[in-house]
Amino acid sequence: MEGLDFYIPASVLVIAFTCKLPGLSRDWRDPLVRAVSVLLLVASSVFFFAAPPTIAAVNHLTGVPNFSAPLVYCILTAFSASCLLLLINWRGGSEDRTRRLSHWCVGTYSTVIVAQIVLFMVGDAPVERLRDFDTYYARTPYIREMVLVYLLAHTAAAVVMTVLCRRWSLHVRGSLRSGLILMVCGFMLNLVFDAAKFAAVGARLAGHDWDVLSTDVAPPVASFSALLIGIGFVLPLLVQRMSASWNTWVTYHRLGPLWRELRGAVPQGCRAVRISWWSPADLRVTQRVADIHDGLLHLDPYFDHRLRDLTREALIAAGSGSGQAEAIAEATMVAAAIRARAADPEEKVIGSADAYTSATAEGPRDLVRISLALRSPLVAQSRRPAASTESSQP
Incomplete structure (x- = not known):
């Protein structure tokens, strides 16, 4: 033509x-x-x-x-x-x-x-x-x-x-x-x-x-x-x-380990409404972050801040950078809290009057770093029953 x-x-x-x-x-x-x-x-x-x-x-x-x-x-x-x-x-x-x-x-x-x-x-x-x-x-x-x-x-x-x-x-x-x-x-x-x-x-x-x-x-x-x-x-x-x-999808997948760890911490009726698989990546990241914050909020009564601080200080003394040490210490505290929450089926800790100190009171967390830090051997130790006992709330 x-x-x-x-x-x-x-x-x-x-x-x-x-x-x-x-x-x-x-x-x-x-x-x-x-x-x-x-x-x-x-x-x-x-x-x-x-x-x-x-x-x-x-x-x-x-x-x-x-x-x-x-x-x-x-x-x-x-x-x-x-x-x-x-x-x-x-x-x-x-x-x-x-x-x-x-x-x-x-x-x-x-x-x-x-x-x-x-x-x-x-x-x-x-x-x-x-x-x-x-x-x-x-x-x-x-x-x-x-x-x-x-x-x-x-x-x-x-x-x-x-x-x-x-x-x-x-x-x-x-x-x-x-x-x-x-x-x-x-x-x-x-x-x-x-x-x-x-x-x-x-x-x-x-x-x-x-x-x-x-x-x-x-x-x-x-x-x-x-x-x-x-x-x-x-x-x-x-x-x-x-x-x-690409960066949004990378962030979404890097948040996966922490999101999966915290899914069980949120009661079924309190979980956010699931979005469709074809939803935009930024919307999926937003919901995943919201799910993680919900999980952290429900775990707040079980957080052992002393365990986190000791872990961070030990890592820094061993030569780790402050960012990496903070992330591993946070991940260790989260893993220990999940274990402690599982050992409290009657929710006695949650029922205490002064249980909640607000998971966001200490400022924003680097969720991606914490999620990647869940692979650390120190975090694996915090999942053991002994670690759970040591990290129980007074």
Whole structure:
């Protein structure tokens, strides 16, 4: 099918934009979210409206020969502006400076779009050209200027983006640097596209025919550059999201040993309502943490703080770090309390008037470290009956 090389990337970008819609509706006030969404939408529009079948259909529907030319040029100009806007918001900085640069960018490229429309309206382009409009009308007054205005605006954006992305890539690492390098390559290919277009138009002005540069060389260069730029923008955001999701799941699984230890400490009727397995990872972590805190609260009357303090001091004296010693000491106290709770089926300790001292009174606990510390040999000792006797409450 003619134009398939345009419609495939357009479809991919539309799918990407559709995937961003939930985030856009949720965080539409976030300038970065809006900039990414606009970029995806405008980029897909570039490929769709630049396809020869679409150009012919738009010209036919409007009844204006070459109506698609200023339409495609305006969308390309908007794409250049959206790239600059995304980079401005991506880099951050003071809110006033970001707003000022964004307004400058929108104002400048809006002026360019208006100029293109006006130049097309005052010019004369009666013969429909689906692929070689740039070169065919290179010597036509006003139409020539319209082509040059769009190429200059596109080139200026490509130069600015190349310089800024390269400069920024020297100061960052990881996926952000990889994304910026891909963007540098993509915008350098944009400059190749512009050079091919300028050369073909300039050759026409000089009476030569280099149309092949505009019709055969420039389009695939533009497609590949758009692919690199799109990947460059999306890669850091995707890696950041995947990394956050991965860290959440790691936290969820690391909390597993402590959660399983404490499940029996909470009476069946007091346990939280179970959530579905397809629930988001952060929600599952939140519930697991809540379950752990419930278990600690029910075990509070059985906690032997003296055992914890002695264990911590012994570990520090043996050369352990304070964080590790604290975690193992907490885990030892929890394991001993579970054993003591099992030895008190009539709940005599819980029934005492001053039993509860609040499991959170001493400040937050590092639950992940405590959960991992349950594997310590000292914790295993606290599960023995002897340890239970030694750690019983007075």
